Amino acid sequence: MIKCPVDMSFVDHDGDGSVTVSYTLPNATDDSSDVTVTCDQESGTSFTVGTHTVICIAFDAFGNTDTCTFTITVYAGVMITCPEDIEIVDEDGDGSSVITYTIPTINEDTANATVSCDPPSGSSVGVGSHTITCEAIDISGSSDTCTFVVTIYELPEITCPVEMEIVDEDGNNDVVVIYTIDTNANSADTTVTCNFPSGSSFAVGSHTIECTAVDSFGNTATCTFNVIIYALPEITCPFDMELVDVNEDGNEVVTYELPTPNNGSAAATVTCDIPSESPLSVGEHTITCTITDAFNNSAECNFTVTVYAPPDISCPEDMEFVADSADGQVSVIYTTPSPNANTADASVTCDKPSGTPLGVGTHIITCTITDAFGNEDTCNFTVTIYAPPDISCPEDMTFVADSADGQVSVIYTTPSPNANTADASVTCDKPSGTPLGVGTHIITCTITDAFGNEDTCNFTVIVCPPPEISCPDDLEFVADAADGQVYVTYTPPTPSQDKPGTKVTCDIPSGTLLGVGTYNITCIITDAFGNEDTCSFTVIVVNAPPDISCPKDMEFVADSADGQVSVIYTTPSPNANTANASVTCDKPSGTPLGVGTHIITCTITDAFGNEDTCNFTVTIYAPPDISCPEDMTFVAASADGQVSVIYTTPSPNANTADASVTCPPPEISCPDDLEFVADAADGQVYVTYTPQRQVKTNQVLK
Structure with missing residues (x-):
């Protein structure tokens, strides 16, 4: 006896038209234990969309058989198709509209699929874009979604700018006017046209501009505004004026004719910031006159009134320099005195101009100022040139201390100041007689004059210790397998201090051929004064x-x-x-x-x-x-x-x-x-x- 599985159903989720179905082979029972079961469409077979009947047969060793059947139904995977996007105009302007659309279609051979949309057809939605999402789902829970967009547009609205007033700045009676027309954001592809587009040229006068907005459905809206072009007022000032403060009281009266308005300006008035007949101090004065028309347009002009003072000169302070050498010169650089303020094109000359080479000594320099009217004034200052300080140190010196940590009192002649310096003095950082320890010492001597000018020199004092030597650590070498010997190499000991005339010798030099055994090597250091020191180390050859x-x-x-x-x-x-x-x-x-x-x-x-x-x-x-x-x-x-x-x-x-x-x-x-x-x-x-x-x-x- 054979018993088939219950009927089975599957969904083609990947949409390739078939599903691979696995099932448990039917159970068969018999008095004989040797029962074989086969099915005409085996488990693991690929089934196309539709209903398929599977027949299974059981037979025993004696040829007895029994059959059973079951069905396998393959449903198509759900696929949904939405309508095209929809556009609607809010005709009554209340900010919302009812949307109506056809329910999306689904493919055939699905497992009793149903469709739902959010929001559903017949819903009221506000102005703007709305995404409608629709979903189809079958009884197996397999689903598919699609979306489309419903856009609600407002009726077109247009807003013109306020009245515009512009001045013809360049005076060519041809002014380009730029303006912006605003439309509402949620209208449908609205275009705007004006009888005078933005960027048009206008002559002086008043002009009316009318603009119309049209959306993609033919709805319109209009607005108007005025553009007024004004002429720019102009003004011309008197020529620049020059006066002399003849009384030297700093208050010279200036008199001039008031500028007149140009033709064509609208009821223009003229004012000047320094009126005619005003007293002016010495110096340059800029007078600004302004013309203002009835529309508050204005223009300015300037002219200059200069009141000159008599020339006056002040020289620099006395100066001191140090020459590069005792017989050298110094190019004396100083700031040439400047003309006093408000003089009439005054110039200054000095009998020894800045940059003149001057030798050691005292020099008096005279400077003269002369203005455009021939008036003069003079002043003097003194330049003193000193010889530079110069110093020479003794030759380098060498001493030997009594011990490695001993000291030597170093005696030398302190350098003297050179001639023609200004009260120069000499100091050394390690004065003669200073005790110095073992090592190299650089002594610096400095000459300083009364003006802080300096020169330095150096010499070296070497204080040597008695010789000391340090041998290398004990060494071990492996003999050659052939002859049982090896060349013993090592770094020869070096003196603890590097000083002239020192030499080192070892009784078994580095590079000697030695056989297996232990060797004691002794090294001796000897300095130029005959002092000695020794050390030793061991070499083992194994x-x-x-x-x-x-x-x-x-x-x-x-x-x-x-x-x-x-x-x-x-x-x-x-x-x-x-x-x-x-x-x-x-x-x-x-x-x-x-x-x-x-x-x-x-x-x-x-x-x-x-x-x-x-x-x-x-x-x-x-x-x-x-x-x-x-x-x-x-x-x-x-x-x-x-x-x-x-x-x-x-x-x-x-x-x-x-x-x-x-x-x-x-x-x-x-x-x-x-x-x-x-x-x-x-x-x-x-x-x-x-x-x-x-x-x-x-x-x-x-």
Whole structure:
């Protein structure tokens, strides 16, 4: 008896027209345990959109059968299509409109899909763009969405600017007027036209501009405004004027004619910030006159009235310079006196102009100012040129201290000031007689004159200590394997101080060839004064360090799974030139080892305790051992039928060396060819022979 699954349904979510369906093979029961079930459309088959009937058959070993059926329905995945975007004008201007649209369509073969939209058709929405979202969903929960836009526009509105008043600034009676017309933001693609577009040129006078707004549905709105162009008032001032303060009281009266308005200005008036007949002080005065018309447009002009003062001059303070050398000169730079303020084109000259080279000494310079009217004034100042300070130090000096931390009182002649300096004095940072310790000392002497000018010189005092020497640390070298010697090299000791005439010698120089042994090397330092110091260090020459190499890894097979193998190998030998080296291994050659992996470590040790180690691996495998399954019996389907015999291939036993198991097919061999003689009576004979069979272990012949 066979029982099919219940009917099944699926949705083609990816939209490729088919769905791969997996189901559980129907359950079949029978008195015989050998029941086979097959279905005409197997689990895992790809089913197209539609309803498909699956037929399943169960049959037992005796040919008995039973069938059952179930259906597989594949629904198309939901797909929804929205209408085109919609545009509406709010005709009544109340800020909202009712939207009506066709419900979106869905594809065929869906699983009872339904459609809903948000907001639904018939809803009232405000001015602006609104996204309508529609969703189709089938009974399986599969869904699809689409969107479209409904835009509500306002009727067009237009706003003109306020009346514009513009002055013809360049006076060419052709003024370009720029303006902006505003429309409401939510109208439908509104365009604006004006009888005089923005950027048009206008002559002086009043002009009316009318503008119209039209939206994409033909709705209109209009507005008007005025543009007035005014002429710019103009004014011309008198020429510049020059006066002399003849009374030298700082109040000279200025008299001029008031400028008149230009023709064409509207009721213009003229005012000046300094009226005619005003008293003016010495200096330059700018008078500004302004014309203002009835529309508050204005223009200005300026003219200058200059009141001059008599010339007056002031010289610089007396000056002092230091020449570059005792017989040198100085290019004396000073600021030439400037004419006093408000003089009439005054100029200044000096008998020794700024930049004139002057020698050592005192010089009187006279400067004169002269104005455009020939008036003059003079002044004087003094320039003094001094010789520069110059100093020379003693030669460098060398002293020897009594000890490494001793001092020497250094005596030298302090340098004297050079001639022609101004009250110069000399100081040295380390005066003569100063105690100085071991080392190099730079003494700086400075000459300073009364004006703070300086010169310096330096000389060196070296205070040397008695000689000291420091040897290198003890050294160790490995002798050459061939002759047991090595060239011993080291850095020769250096003096603790670098001073002239010092030399260092060692009784075994660096680079000497030495054999195995211990050597004491002594080094001596001697300075130019015959003082000495010594040091020593030890050099040890030893044989080569121990080095060991193990045999290659080894593999053996034991006699039984729990047996052992006496592992024989060649013990590693000490390398050449080692100091009485010996070799030991933690598992000596001949040691019995059981099945498994064994790491053998060998160590070489010389007479000085230096060591080296190596390792190798010995693997002991178990002999192969196999166990076959129990004998098996099968029944063929018919007298001449066959049976496919299924059994578990035996596994290799543990710890064998990469063992594998094979079961070869049976083999048979026939007897040699035979010859028989037929019976004389009936011409026949019974033919007999012995079958020759060769059977492999655990195989059954059919």
